[in-house]
Amino acid sequence: MKYTPLPKELYERNRRKLAAKLSKNSVAVFNSNDNMPTNADGTMRFRQNNDLFYLCGIDQEETILLIAPDCPNPNMREVLFLRETNEHIAIWEGHKYTKEEAEAACGIKNIQWVDQFDQVFNTVMALSENVYLNTNEHLRAGVVVETRDARFIKSCKERYPLHQYHRLAPIMHELRGAKEQEEIDQLQIACDITEKGFRRILQFVKPGVWEYEIEAEFLHEFVRNRSNGFAYEPIIASGPSACVLHYIENNRACKDGNLLLMDLAAEYGNYNADMTRTIPVSGRFTARQRAVYDAVLRVQKEAMNMLRPGVTIQEYHKEVGLIMQSELLGLGLLDQTAIKNQNPDWPAYKKYFMHGTSHHLGLDVHDVGTMYGPITPGMVFTVEPGIYIPEEGMGIRLENNIVVQENGYFDLMRNIPIEADEIEELMNS
Template identity: 70%
Template sequence: MKYTPLNAQLYIQNRKQFAGQMKSNALAVFNSNDIMPTNADGTMVFRQNNDILSLSGIDQEESILVLYPDFYDKSFSEILFLKETNENIAIWEGHKYTKEEARATSGVQTIMWLSQFESVFNTLMAEAEYVYLNTNEHIRAVVEVQTRDRRFIDWCRDKYPLHKYERSAPIMHDIRAVKSDIEIEALQVACDITEKGFRRVAAFVKPGVTEYEIEAEYLHEFVRNRSRGFAYTPIVASGASACVLHYIDNNQECKDGDVLLMDVGAEYGNYNADMTRCLPVSGRFTERQKAVYNAVLRVKDEATKMLRPGNVIPDYHKEVGKLMEKELIGLGLIDSTDVKNQNPASPAYKKYFMHGTSHHLGLDVHDVPNIYKPMKEGMVFTVEPGIYIPEENLGVRLENNVVITKDGTFDLMRNIPIDADEIEEIMNSK
């Protein structure tokens, strides 16, 4: 890993929170993600399962965390099982956690090798009544491969059919919803690295550069600052491509007169930044481009003010829609007749602003907490309105990441330029 490990107190506290929501005489099991294959003998880069990571900090494949708070022998109330290394693994794959390193990283005192798992688990299951198993229950998840968690569920239910099984996901969503100070610090680092990438790119963009060159500039700056790289596949979209919400080809030349939309973010310690900025390729916005840009910026600023404890995302999105409706009328894209005759289920503004404004952010870019529960202090959200006008080859989206506080928000991207005049000034100060 490139990043500096986070304070183990985070994981100790998270495990305490999870245990506090478990039924009595229950155990819980969390598995690492698989290393996924590509072709031949190739594999994808390993990305840890965010639930075991948030409970242990262990960023390594083939790891298992077992929690059994009520077990008689308290040394077995938390057990971390790790892949045991050997000389051959060390030569071909590199260093793996020692027991001492895992103990320091996680705060779990009982560390065992994976080869001991089945016999120890059998001992625990002989006493447990309830078993908490983990699955991906993200509201937008589409899981078409059999995960390590799924294989474990099948194995466990087959071997122990008479136990009472419970879902870990609702508890994990609750725990991960509110970020600790340690997590917010990691998110701030991710945002600060993203800022460095943006400033590098703002000085680089000019007519004739390609979208993939811009992507490369970001990646260079991210990795040199201890990020693994992009938090998600970057969108670097110039001209009409900016109207394609998930454009990731990034293969076109940026031309004079285009507006370049960049939805990129660095990850740090598995925590993710999610930024969108727009640059005039020529260094100056046209009058029309600036009008659209400033309309989006006004919606972003007003939407940010609505992120308050007690608000709920679906209601919030409806209110942001009203802001966007007003701006689109001002831009001449819709009129009062369109609004009067609109279908409430598909309001007129959706023609030019068809996505949501905010989502939870954390270990997942679209983080797991329940969108129907009230916002709380310590939650982290994106704010990302946009206006997309294909007939004008113009798409503008602006996005910052904010923490909900007791009486407002704290902007993690407060230092990343966003004002149109400041953007122009940076681009013309080369």
């Protein structure tokens, strides 16, 4: 692997947190993700199931994790099942974990080959009453293929119909929502790599450069710093394309006088940064561009201060909307009549700022975590207000990643240039 793995003590701690949430006499099972096909005999790059990774750090296909904290046989309270390698696999696919390497990585003593799973699981199930199984329950998930988890749920319920079945997802959302320090450190590396890419393109962007050339510059910098690449499909949107929230074609030339919105970031060790910056293609903001830019930046700064323990995301988004409303009034984009006549379910400000300001960040770019419960210290959020004015061919979004602390926040992107004056200075140096 390219990245430096996190210490096994993190995964041991995470498993203890999970065990404390399970009912008496329970067993929990986590499956790795599938190798996903493309066409013919092609497959996509493997990406581990994040819940399994959170609990053991094993970044390999065909892995199963079994946790049964109350099992009378201490040897079966934690069992990790791995794909057994051989000479053929080693030649065609490369090295796979040995049992000794897996134990060193995750701290689990009982490592078995995956073909032993049914035998071990049958024994543990005979000694258990409750079964916890995993599914993707992200509020915005659109699952259209049958996952390894889904197949396992079917087979498990067919073989063991009289056990009590429970959902792991709510527990994992709670646990993964607040990050341990080791996770924050990994996110910081992803943000630092993202910074290197951004500083590189500030010297590269000029009128006539194509969006895909900018994408290539970022990718070069990310990979050379031990990232697997982009944390998500990069948005590199010049001119009016910046008003398309999920513009990913990246196929336009950057023109003099346009703004360039870039929503992209690096991943590192399966943890993801999430940055947006908007810069002037020519190296200088016009007066109108600067006014809108500064308005977005003011909203971002105020929003960062509002993300604090005890607040809910729903309350926070409403308050940020009022701040944005004031800025849009100042820019002449809204007037009091529009506000007076607005639909409470779709306030007037949403004409120019139609998305949320923040989401959880971590192993997933839109990470799991509470959307209705109170924010707690250790949660990591994006803060990304924007103003989009199609009639002016202008879209501006600014996004940083912050860690909520007991008394304030810590900005993981504090070193990435964001002030308009600094952007212009770096582009013209």
